[in-house]
Amino acid sequence: MALASIPKVVLGTTAFAFFWVLAVFPAVPFLPIGRTAGSLLGAMLMVIFRVLTPDQAYAAIDLPILGLLFGTMVVSVYLERADMFKYLGKLLSWKSKGAKDLLCRICVISAVSSALFTNDTSCVVLTEFVLKVARQHNLPPHPFLLALASSANIGSSATPIGNPQNLVIAVQSKISFGEFLFGILPAMLVGIVVNALILLSMYWRLLSTHKEDEEDAGSEVMAQEEVSHLTSLNSQEWNNCLESINVQNSPQVQILRNRANASEIQRATPGSTLDSTRNSNASNDGINGIPSLTKEETSPSKIVLAEANHRLSDTNLMHSLEGKDILNAKWKGILWKCCVYVITLGMLIALLVGLNMSWTAITAALALVVLDFKDARPSLEKVSYSLLIFFCGMFITVDGFNKTGIPSALWDLMEPYSQVDHATGIAVLALVILVLSNLASNVPTVLLLGARVAASAAAISKEDEKKAWLILAWVSTVAGNLSLLGSAANLIVCEQARRAPNLAYNLTFWSHLKFGLPSTLVVTAIGLTLIR
Secondary structure (H helix, E strand, O other), rough: OOOHHHHHHHHHHHHHHHHHHHHHHOOOOOOOOHHHHHHHHHHHHHHHHHOOOHHHHHHHHOHHHHHHHHHHHHHHHHHHHHHHHHHHHHHHHHHOOOOHHHHHHHHHHHHHHHHHHOOOHHHHHHHEEEEHHHHOOOOHHHHHHHHHHHHHHHHHHOOOOOOOHHHHHHHHHHOOHHHHHHHHHHHHHHHHHHHHHHHHHHHHHHHHOOOOHHHHHHHHHHHHHHHHHHHHHHHHHHHEEEEEEHHHHHHOOOHHHHHHHHHHHHHHHHHHHHHHHHHHHHHHHHHHOOOOOOOOOOOOOHHHHHHHHHHHHHHHHHHHHHHHHHHHHHHHHHHHHHHHHHHHHHHHHHHHHHOHHHHHHHHHHHHHHHHHHHOOOHOOOOOOHHHHHHHHHHHHHHHHHHOOOOHHHHHHHHHHHHOOOHHHHHHHHHHHHHEEEEEEOOHHHHHHHHHHHEEEEOOOOOOHHHHHHHHHHHHHHHHOOOOOOOOHHHHHHHHHHOOOOOOOOOOOHHHHHHHHHHHHHHHHHHHHHHOO
């Protein structure tokens, strides 16, 4: 594609520059409006500068990608409500055998959850769990935060629903869920192992130094659990005492006590003795032939005791009914959680057999909404609509930049050296994707290069075309580990850790780069040899 006219090239490049600056640095001092507003600004400038017509701008929005993204986000919301991520968090510390074991667990759990529920979601819900476990074991947080973010990126590369750029690739390439999974899964599995080994080698001494402190902290945690257990027992005993006090001080018992006191006063008064005797004789004769109660039965102390026992039996009955209601609610909750897991599993199976990914995700989301059988607004409000709007603006902005002809001209220069049918070409292509993913972010890189890389590989063979798409997915995803700004997952972990209440930790740019640079280069290179 030839370059457009000079005004169009200049104006289109200017609009894309606004988008790029605000997407990479959302809080720049001269325009701190954020990524979402930045993408809309770039899209609007493309239309105002007449790089795109309004109809072309609307046509640039890829609805299948938005539908797939929306469906997976809704499913993730209901999985979070069903405590899926809570159970994953518990796996982090269940029978842990030390700091190194904990780091390996974080790598595995983060990778698996990211492949199934997107890397951003996994990082949002698991960051606080990781901080809590590290604090309980008196361990430095940053190796575990690096393990979480880097493994989330690597793990998300295995499936089309693992991250946004894979959604774009899956829809544009029309590669089925199963082909995508089995094409990248070997590279992902080996990449997780290599990434964990790099983390262990870099932080071995640091994790070993804290071993004794970890044991002390573990004993302290056990002691705190014992104290809390004793406290709960004492609180139960106090509750029982308070219940008995409430029964004794109830209005009915007070009335009976007053009556008993009055009877005792009457017995203490001499003039009342004869009247009480007459009343007793009259009561012995009965009323209308019905025998009266005996003296023991009409004794005030017996009445008080009987009334208190009746009150206690009513209280026990109410507690038993409440216990049954709680038990029924518990079983209903368990059944609801199981249904959520079954629907999610059904969605994954439907994706594996090749059904339309976008409509499958939307169908699963609506099935969960109906299953919940209540107003879905609180759950739907948790969906990141700002991300959907960001994608709309990004589609328009990138399409406008493509209309300038600059991406095509740059690719024409690189294409002869980036053929996927030999090792040198794959290395050059991977290097181009790696650099662009860190300069322009991974999703815009996929939108700019995807169709061009695929067309170049399709000229060789159909298999090479699929391989080119998978290479693009693998490299653009793993490239996010290079720096703290390389992917949204890294930024999420950093922000979540910085804002965590009572657990705040600042993961710096340089501490991430020191690990991210070697890990990204090694994992990317090894994975490229395993892409099928």
